[in-house]
Amino acid sequence: MSETETLNAYKAQLEAYLKNLPMAGAPDRLREAMRYSLLNGGKRLRGCLLLAACELGGGDAEAALPFAAALEMIHAYSLIHDDLPAMDNDTLRRGKPTNHVVFGEALAILAGDALLTHAVEIMAASNHPRAFPALGEIIRAAGVGGMLAGQTLDVTNEGAEPDIHLVEEIHRGKTAALLTAPLTAGLILAGAEGARVEAGRKYGFHLGMAFQIMDDLLDLEGDPALMGKTLGKDQAEGKLTWPACVGIEQAKRDAEKHIGQAVEALALFGEKAAFLQALALSTLHRVQ
Amino acid sequence: MSETETLNAYKAQLEAYLKNLPMAGAPDRLREAMRYSLLNGGKRLRGCLLLAACELGGGDAEAALPFAAALEMIHAYSLIHDDLPAMDNDTLRRGKPTNHVVFGEALAILAGDALLTHAVEIMAASNHPRAFPALGEIIRAAGVGGMLAGQTLDVTNEGAEPDIHLVEEIHRGKTAALLTAPLTAGLILAGAEGARVEAGRKYGFHLGMAFQIMDDLLDLEGDPALMGKTLGKDQAEGKLTWPACVGIEQAKRDAEKHIGQAVEALALFGEKAAFLQALALSTLHRVQ
Numbered sequence: 001m002s003e004t005e006t007l008n009a010y011k012a013q014l015e016a017y018l019k020n021l022p023m024a025g026a027p028d029r030l031r032e033a034m035r036y037s038l039l040n041g042g043k044r045l046r047g048c049l050l051l052a053a054c055e056l057g058g059g060d061a062e063a064a065l066p067f068a069a070a071l072e073m074i075h076a077y078s079l080i081h082d083d084l085p086a087m088d089n090d091t092l093r094r095g096k097p098t099n100h101v102v103f104g105e106a107l108a109i110l111a112g113d114a115l116l117t118h119a120v121e122i123m124a125a126s127n128h129p130r131a132f133p134a135l136g137e138i139i140r141a142a143g144v145g146g147m148l149a150g151q152t153l154d155v156t157n158e159g160a161e162p163d164i165h166l167v168e169e170i171h172r173g174k175t176a177a178l179l180t181a182p183l184t185a186g187l188i189l190a191g192a193e194g195a196r197v198e199a200g201r202k203y204g205f206h207l208g209m210a211f212q213i214m215d216d217l218l219d220l221e222g223d224p225a226l227m228g229k230t231l232g233k234d235q236a237e238g239k240l241t242w243p244a245c246v247g248i249e250q251a252k253r254d255a256e257k258h259i260g261q262a263v264e265a266l267a268l269f270g271e272k273a274a275f276l277q278a279l280a281l282s283t284l285h286r287v288q
Numbered sequence: 289m290s291e292t293e294t295l296n297a298y299k300a301q302l303e304a305y306l307k308n309l310p311m312a313g314a315p316d317r318l319r320e321a322m323r324y325s326l327l328n329g330g331k332r333l334r335g336c337l338l339l340a341a342c343e344l345g346g347g348d349a350e351a352a353l354p355f356a357a358a359l360e361m362i363h364a365y366s367l368i369h370d371d372l373p374a375m376d377n378d379t380l381r382r383g384k385p386t387n388h389v390v391f392g393e394a395l396a397i398l399a400g401d402a403l404l405t406h407a408v409e410i411m412a413a414s415n416h417p418r419a420f421p422a423l424g425e426i427i428r429a430a431g432v433g434g435m436l437a438g439q440t441l442d443v444t445n446e447g448a449e450p451d452i453h454l455v456e457e458i459h460r461g462k463t464a465a466l467l468t469a470p471l472t473a474g475l476i477l478a479g480a481e482g483a484r485v486e487a488g489r490k491y492g493f494h495l496g497m498a499f500q501i502m503d504d505l506l507d508l509e510g511d512p513a514l515m516g517k518t519l520g521k522d523q524a525e526g527k528l529t530w531p532a533c534v535g536i537e538q539a540k541r542d543a544e545k546h547i548g549q550a551v552e553a554l555a556l557f558g559e560k561a562a563f564l565q566a567l568a569l570s571t572l573h574r575v576q
Contacts, residue, residue: 023432024432025431025433026432026433026437026440027437027440027441030432030436030437030440031432077401081398084397086394086397087394104374105374106374106443107440107443107444109369109375109397110369110436110439110440110443112401113365113369113400113401113404113436114431116401116404116405117427117430117431117432117436118431118432120408120423120427121431121432124420124423124424124427125424131420132419132420135408135412135423136409139405139408139409139412140409142405143402143409144311144312144313144314144318144319144322144402144405144406144409145312145314146313148318148398148405149313149315149318151398152314152317152318152395152398153315155394155398156315
């Protein structure tokens with residue numbers, strides 16, 4: 001299979017799993033609000049990475065589906081809360097009205113809480129023999145030293161002077177943490193240990209950094225009027241971005257360097273790592 | 289030890305544990321916001337119940353501390369989010385300004401998210417041999433079929449006609465779920481199974497229902513001007529309450545009946561259940 005076919009196969013498997021989640025006991029309106037944001041046509045990068053990492057380690061991707069789904073639910077919750085009026089106050093996401101625009105703020109807050117809680121619930125309901133350590137990896141990534149650290153630094157530093165160390169901390173938390181957990185958790189589910197899990201951690205971190213730097217660059221290039229400038233939508237909103245600190249050309253070089261390090265990190269897996277290495281390289285050519 | 293001494297001993301142990309939580313990696317401002325609501329002088333009923341249930345089952349209360357703390361963190365997160373302007377819009381809690389009043393809405397949302405996530409993180413970091421099933425009990429209680437179901441029904445039915453079945457569903461979710469999980473999780477941590485865990489579940493449910501009915505009654509009696517009326521602060525805000533459905537006298541009888549059932553549920557534990565039974569009975573005389 002080509003890289004695209006492999007990715008699409010993972011995505012289809014995960015999409016079907018998410019669509020059929022019973023969410024037992026959820027009141028209709030809560031289930032609706034959760035599904036609205038969860039099933040909105042995302043790329044499923046985090047979930048697919050976990051399935052690929054699990055197979056890289058010689059594990060069974062199907063048994064890892066609850067963990068891949070949990071990552072997508074945590075990602076969806078973070079976007080719902082990020083979009084709230086008190087946070088980024090975004091009314092559109094992927095061309096559709098954001099959760100609070102459709103369901104109201106109260107239900108959007110609850111739907112975010114519920115997606116996070118349900119992510120843990122489906123991992124806790126798994127009888128996978130390595131469910132507990134995998135759950136730990138994922139929740140730590142979403143936690144106060146991971147994604148929530150990045151979000152806090154983002155919120156509390158709006159309008160601050162560009163500072164590369166601060167931006168690195170934000171990107172590490174907001175983006176890289178939730179791209180690293182699929183690698184470590186997927187490998188742990190496969191029974192991998194030590195250097196193999198650490199190789200996955202390194203890959204995830206560098207992929208995440210490159211991914212967010214490219215996102216910052218796309219933010220500039222997305223608006224032709226801003227093309228070649230160092231001020232895009234995110235920056236216009238007072239967000240700290242990588243190119244604002246180092247310039248566009250250096251940002252491109254930094255993204256390439258991170259991808260090189262991600263590819264290199266998986267060398268110890270040999271040819272089996274080809275898919276994840278190709279996926280990392282494609283990040284440099286991605287479009288929004 | 290008297291019932292009060294036992295309760296205070298559990299509380300002191302738990303309070304010390306919560307105060308010393310490292311929350312590793314949390315940015316200062318996030319840690320501050322989390323601690324503001326977590327260390328605000330609550331009664332620690334949920335955490336103490338878990339420690340007592342663990343000892344009832346013959347387990348080690350100290351090893352159960354992360355799980356007792358997790359319940360308190362989940363309770364604190366639910367209050368922060370409940371108090372938000374988009375939800376109940378409360379500016380005071382236990383006589384102090386609510387989280388969003390002090391830290392702003394964005395950080396209050398994140399602090400709530402972070403307390404929920406960190407609750408799971410500390411349970412996942414426990415090396416207790418029964419950590420995984422205990423975590424499952426607790427997260428299910430907080431989930432879409434538990435606390436979040438109650439909160440959703442509460443939010444989506446504001447101003448609805450009093451309906452005893454609906455109020456029961458709301459109380460079961462909003463209050464009883466998080467008073468049941470300490471019993472089942474505490475007993476599971478102690479290695480209890482089957483009928484003993486189910487006895488704890490029954491106790492927790494009936495205690496929770498009585499607790500919330502008493503809360504509804506205290507809401508009426510808290511304001512002398514409303515004394516004897518069936519309309520208190522909660523009702524004035526369009527919340528559904530038990531006395532509004534059945535009247536004050538019947539509500540008192542229902543609370544007593546639930547407490548009787550809670551006490552009875554623990555009969556199979558014999559004299560060891562005396563503390564939890566006395567605690568349930570004291571609910572009928574509690575003041576706000």
